[in-house]
Amino acid sequence: MGITCKRKLRAGRTVWQDASPPRVRAGRMRRGLHAEVLVVGAGVSGAMIAEALASAGLDVVIVDRRGPLAGSTPASTALLQYEIDTPLHVLARRIGRGRAERIWRRSRLALDALRERSRHLGIEAGLVNRDSLFLEGNELDAAGLHREAGARRRAGFEVNEIGPAEVRRRFGIKGRAALMSYDNLAANPLQLAAGFLRASINRGARLLAPVEIANLRFTARGVTAVTADRRTLRAEHVVFATGYEMLKGIPLKGHTIASTWAIATRPQPKALWSGACFIWEASDPYLYLRATPDGRIICGGEDEEFSDAAQRDALLPTKTARLELKLSRLMPGIDARADYA
Secondary structure, three states: OOOEOOOOOOOOOOHHHOOOOOOOOOEOOOOOEEEEEEEEOOOHHHHHHHHHHHHOOOOEEEEOOOOOOOOOHHHOOOEEOOOOOOOHHHHHHHHOHHHHHHHHHHHHHHHHHHHHHHHHHOOOOOOEEEEEEEEOOOOOOHHHHHHHHHHHHHOOOOOEEEOHHHHHHHHOOOOOOEEEEEEEEEOOHHHHHHHHHHHHHHOOOEEEOOOOEEEEEEEOOEEEEEEOOOOEEEEEEEEEOOOOOOEOOOOOOOOOOOEEEEEEEOOOOOOOOHHHOEEEEOOOOOOEEEEOOOOOEEEEEEEEOOOOHHHHHHOHHHHHHHHHHHHHHHOOOOOOOEEEO
16 A cells, blocks of 8 residues: 555664754645645655745645655755765766766755755754765776866865875874865754745645555546545645655666665763764775764764665664774774664
8 A cells, every 4th residue: 555665764862863853744645635735755855845935925735754854864864065975086987077067066056055045944954064075996096086176176176285294294194185065064954854844834834644545546636646545535646755655656767775874972081083074985885984973983984785674774883883883994093882872
């Protein structure tokens, strides 16, 4: 039953679930509901979509089969970067310089828009600007980083090339050149999503959960959504913001879902690295790091190209140990033991 592919999205427990988790109250489904727009999914994507639609004056209903903020959003590490995973000069070789630069610029505009919208709405969510340190790795060596720096400068992005000696002095990381970019964004993803949900509700949106959409009937006037308990909701438009639980029937050509792991360490007994910037590698698989307001290190990576939940969950102890080891080797002297995984 249901029109989306159901998945067990995460295992373990994340640091956000214990760090003053926000609560957003959802109403119950009743018969005869009508809206201009039905948004399916009450995670961070659905929350931002609903707020944008409600702020435009549309009558919005949001539904979620689990409840608000209960899908993959709690597992986000919330390193909000305009730098996409494919380096700019590599992407330019694949699709052309003009298209690659437009993709990167749009990513930067999206990040800036999120920062500005959050400030406008008064959403705190631990939002803070963070620079980003991109370390040489098995995908890009020092010469590759130099090419990447040139591509970014041509596209209008500010970037600083840092040699191994300075990387070691400032960050305690040995033998690695790096690029420094500026003004990315760190957040608490649960608080961010809750802030946008509350803003949408304040503008008249209705949040209903748990509600599972089991079927859709399309007419000239719009769509009728039928729930798992056979109630109906009529809307002129429907938006699916269900993340990794994709709508059934969507073509999957070129699309795959991988598994990833992350840990959050114990609070560190001493100050973290310079500026508490994001740190990530030009490697496959790459390691990435960020700090939390209470001095923990979130470290993630170890991606695997499968999405089977049982197989993923069985690897959690092994992957946790690997992340602890990689983190301790990258930054000797820190306490890499995981409190959360």
